Amino acid sequence: MKKNVSALNTVLGIILLTITCFPSFSQTGTLRAMNDTIDLYPGIPQVYDILANDTIPAGDTIRLVNLTTGNYISCQKIHDSNWKWTFTFNVPQWGSGGEVQGSYRIFTLSMDTSSAKILFRIHDKSFGYLEINNVRARFCASGPHFFFDSSQYEVPKGSGKTSIFSNSLWIGGKDGQGQLHFAGERYRQGPLPGPAGTHPDWYAGPVMDSAKYSVYMDTLWNYVWNLKKSDIDFHKAHFSDPGYTPIHDIVSWPGNGNTAAGQSLILAPFYDVNGDQTYDPFSGDYPIIRGDQALFFIFNDDRGPHLESEGAKLRVEVHGMAYAFDMPEDSAMKNTVFLNYKLFNRSQNTYDSAMLGNFTDIDLGYPNDDYIGCDVERNMYFGYNGTPIDGTGQPYAYGENPPVQSVTLLAGPYMNPDGADNPRFSNTGAQLCDFSVNGLNFGDTIVDNERYGLQGFMYFNNGVSGVPAYMTDPAYAADYYQMLCGKWRDGTTMMYGGNGHAGTGAYGPACRFMFPGESDTLNWGVGCTPPNGPVNWTEETAMNNPQDRRGLGSTGPFTFKPGDVQELDIAFSWARDYGGRSPLSSLAKLRLLTDQINKAFTTNKLSNGNQFYGIGDPGHSSDLLVNVYPNPAADHVNIEFAKSNPPADITIDLLTSQGNSIQRISLAECRNPVRFDIFRLPSGFYYIKVTTKESMTVKKLVIMH
DSSP: OOTTOBOOOOOOOOEEEEEEEOOOOOOOSSOBOOOEEEEEBBTBOEEEETTTTSBOOTTOOOEEEEEEEOTTEEEEEOTTSTTEEEEEEOOSSSOOOEEEEEEEEEEETTOOEEEEEEEEEEOOBSEEEEOSSSOEEEEETTSOBSBSSSBOEESSTTSSOEEEEEEEEEEEEEOTTOOEEEEEOSSSOTTTTOBTTSSOSOEESOOOOGGGOOHHHHHHHSBOEEEEHHHHHHHHHHTTSTTOOOOHHHHTOOOBOOGGGTOOSBOSOEEOSSSSSOOOGGGTOEEOOOSSEEEEEEEESSSSOOTTTOOBOOOEEEEEEEEEOOOTTOHHHHTEEEEEEEEEEOSSOOEEEEEEEEEEEEOOSSGGGEEEEEEGGGTEEEEEESSSEESSSOTTSOEESOOEEEEEEEEOOBOOOOSSOOOSBOTTSOBOSSGGGTOBSTTSSOTTOOBOOOOEEEEEESSOTTOOGGGBOOOSHHHHHHHHTTBOTTSOBOBSSTTSSGGGTOOOOBOSBSSOBTOOTTOGGGTTSOOSSOSOBOTTTTTOOOBOEEEEEEEEEEEEOTTOEEEEEEEEEEEOOTTOSSHHHHHHHHHHHHHHHHHHHHHTOOTTSOOSSOTTOGGGOGGGOEEEESSSBSSEEEEEESSSSOOTTOEEEEEETTSOEEEEEEGGGSOSSEEEEOTTSOSEEEEEEEEOSSOEEEEEEEEOO
């Protein structure tokens, strides 16, 4: 168990209630209690008559009931309804689905007695597992991945050994008044460590009108849709067959939101056969996923207070898709899980200096003998064993030839537009020392489609004895944001060398990447000039003792306007060299595998010749990048395409919040940018929908007069 992490205890306990009542029954026969099955959803009361199927002899009017239920299940008798009870599953956090055993016993005053069992079926699909390849990884609908009561990132699958304890998304930015807004989590313990899982910043579901949030909406959206490519292919081939019924996760795919509740019209990506913007699998519409298995979920920071960081809300909605490939002969894809985030600014604030972060607690089997580092030019940070043997014989330790676990930021958010296709190389063909070192889409002839790579990496410690407080976990939103910006908790900027701080052996200058080894060949992370001491900087050169490490990969800054959509693409990879003499041999193998993964992502081509993310994937329609401005708008709005000559088949619709088209223009009738006059329209929320034969982009528009 992790230090300072009190995981939820899911062991089911017993409570005993004894009730004396005087109902009147007219049944005949021998007293007999029958087993019952009760379906419960977290937080939702369920009324159930436990004696409805029992045999009660005529004339027996006095009985006692001993009722036992499982831990977190409360029950209360409805006094005016004889033997009806209200049962509620009051779990402190979602993720406890399964079955709970209870029982009850009835007897008469003449001491006739009968007992029966109660099966409580807890319907909780707020988590799901990717397990199509060599990894079994748990993802949560509200964002804290890989952990619940223990580590849930198992590789090799079925081994009982895990390499990541937790992972979560961070985002912070400042509004027009300079106030910091932040959402991000570690273990949902709060600023002052308490029970894990009980202090969220993120909540399941889309952003909606504040009055529409409820426990019933929570039940609807605490759900992870789990689909395989074969499921969708079968649906596409058979949706029109007589008697065919799609599987549940295709039927319930959240392609559309409830606009009456303030949700966005378009949510989960889907192929719209007839272009009516309504997801209808019975008409042939189908979900768009990546990989051979994908999990989809939506979460936001608006549903409730930020109990982990105590930061101000951003009103951000996040669409997550975790996916993996079934490629057993490909050692890179076999041991890798991917995650795509799309972040929607549903507020009316413009956030400047916005930063994204990916927090990961890498635990390679036994957690207290690890090192951590990064590879600047591969967009990767990683954990590796600090000793030749992992652990001291524990069943969850990897033992000899320990593996390496990495996190790669395949692509970060889009950079602020500057009206140019920024190059990657100089006039002489040399790699430039700028964001193109590890960024995406530089020099591809497309204007303003550049995406950040990994822009910073720092580590911090899990309460290790003797470690300064400024190098431990963040507590409040300001701490989290400083770390996103490469600053320690004491406000000082990370420095090169030692442990990244002037007080722990750093020799400078200021830097953005901690423990890069020799991976930053252009010294980009230190301003393109050599550091003031040895270039090779690792935990070994800092002479650290291996311990439990946490890492934060950050990317940005960018301006996040109302209606904007940003993206983050991540890969979690594992490698093990069984013939190596040190953990570094596994790291060398991992670097080669990461090169293959980065190439597959950037070229959209897998080693088997198939596409990585597919045609029509909304996240990769780079030829159709759309900018809507001004937003909010009063008199007119411009729809501008990043590509100077976009396809001629583009159709642009201005939609009401209910999805009704107000005006339609085809690009053949106008120039780039396209202008809509809106001064006659009332203030409120609208949508701009841009459609081609292969893709659809929807952006939110705010009209304010």
